[in-house]
Amino acid sequence: MSKITAAITAVGGYVPPDILANADLEKMVDTTDEWITTRTGIKERHILKGENKGVTEMAIPAVKELMRKRGITPDEIDVIICATVTGDMIFPSSACVIADKIGAKNAWGFDLQAACSGFLFGLETGAKFIESGKYKKVLLIGGDKMSAIIDYTDRNTCIIFGDGAGCVLLEPDFNGYGVQDALLHIDGSGRHYLHQKAGGSQKPPTHQTVDAKEHFVFQDGKTVFKFAVTNMAQVSYEIMERNNLSADTVTWLVPHQANLRIIDATAERMGLSRDKIMINIEKYGNTTNGTLPLLLWEWEKKLKQGDNLIFSAFGGGFTWGSVYIKWAYNG
Ligand code: UT7
Numbered sequence: 284m285s286k287i288t289a290a291i292t293a294v295g296g297y298v299p300p301d302i303l304a305n306a307d308l309e310k311m312v313d314t315t316d317e318w319i320t321t322r323t324g325i326k327e328r329h330i331l332k333g334e335n336k337g338v339t340e341m342a343i344p345a346v347k348e349l350m351r352k353r354g355i356t357p358d359e360i361d362v363i364i365c366a367t368v369t370g371d372m373i374f375p376s377s378a379c380v381i382a383d384k385i386g387a388k389n390a391w392g393f394d395l396q397a398a399c400s401g402f403l404f405g406l407e408t409g410a411k412f413i414e415s416g417k418y419k420k421v422l423l424i425g426g427d428k429m430s431a432i433i434d435y436t437d438r439n440t441c442i443i444f445g446d447g448a449g450c451v452l453l454e455p456d457f458n459g460y461g462v463q464d465a466l467l468h469i470d471g472s473g474r475h476y477l478h479q480k481a482g483g484s485q486k487p488p489t490h491q492t493v494d495a496k497e498h499f500v501f502q503d504g505k506t507v508f509k510f511a512v513t514n515m516a517q518v519s520y521e522i523m524e525r526n527n528l529s530a531d532t533v534t535w536l537v538p539h540q541a542n543l544r545i546i547d548a549t550a551e552r553m554g555l556s557r558d559k560i561m562i563n564i565e566k567y568g569n570t571t572n573g574t575l576p577l578l579l580w581e582w583e584k585k586l587k588q589g590d591n592l593i594f595s596a597f598g599g600g601f602t603w604g605s606v607y608i609k610w611a612y613n614g
Pocket of ligand 1: 542
């Protein structure tokens with residue numbers, strides 16, 4: 284029998300309707316549209332509004348779209364992996380909530396936490412389940428309600444993040460399409476520069492942690508930028524090299540949307556022109572685990588069977604890496 288590879292066979296996505304534009308942020312903190320645009324490339328982001336709404340509120344419509352497009356029923360799904368840093372609750376996992384809400388009665392699953400690299404780590408994890416031959420349909424969701432953990436008085440972070448979720452279905456392929464290679468890294472010494480201080484077991488929530496705003500994202504932007512720009516570019520170049528790909532044979536770079544300058548530096552190291560890079564940061568900002576599937580969601584129609592896609596991400600931890608996928612179907 285020929286080798287099993289894990290192919291993406293369907294994509295879904297969802298962004299909430301409410302928009303937070305740079306002009307709105309100008310009224311909230313000491314910033315300008317010009318600063319945000321030139322330093323990050325972001326013009327607006329979508330925000331999930333309303334009481335008692337978590338990340339699964341966005342994941343569910345994305346998954347429903349995916350199932351409709353692929354023509355499958357929820358009971359066909361074997362495994363659900365939800366990559367997020369803003370699960371509905373600390374526990375149970377959002378994968379459990381999603382399984383219940385869509386009626387995936389035969390699935391097991393879990394949440395995966397690797398900050399902005401979560402979807403990438405999920406691709407490698409899900410691919411291994413498929414390649415084992417045991418599982419036929421792995422649903423991988425990447426999404427975050429970043430507005431739940433952002434301090435909208437902190438101009439260092441509130442201009443960057445937005446809310447959104449996307450998902451892909453991984454299925455066995457016998458013609459060599461799908462995940463070809465993955466190069467993933469963690470370096471925990473980077474934890475000091477990008478984190479949420481309180482709410483975990485080291486510092487459970489108290490009145491003091493709330494007063495000190497320790498449940499919001501802390502980022503030392505300059506340091507994270509330096510690591511992100513170097514490592515995302517290097518790992519993307521390495522995966523290209525070790526799979527004998529060139530700037531001509533890479534069809535698309537699918538980069539995490541944290542900062543347009545990081546994306547450009549990565550593409551430059553790979554020798555890619557702008558027309559080969561998926562970019563939607565101007566509309567959505569950084570949706571953390573949502574960025575990569577939301578790019579696929581928008582670009583799906585343009586993709587062709589056999590296209591070489593290099594996914595790349597960098598995030599808190601630090602976590603980073605690249606995944607090489609040979610696209611399986613015409614969009
Ligand atoms: O997705 C997870 C990984 N995260 C990332 O990859 C993010 C990486 N970091 C970044 O993208 C950038 O560092 C930021 C966009 C966060 C910041 O851009 P920067 O070019 O690194 O700015 P900076 O922090 O060096 O600040 C430059 C100046 C400072 O003023 P002074 O000290 O030069 O007078 C800041 O106080 O810009 C000031 N500043 C702002 N001004 C207007 C910082 N934030 C703002 C703001 N509006 N929102």
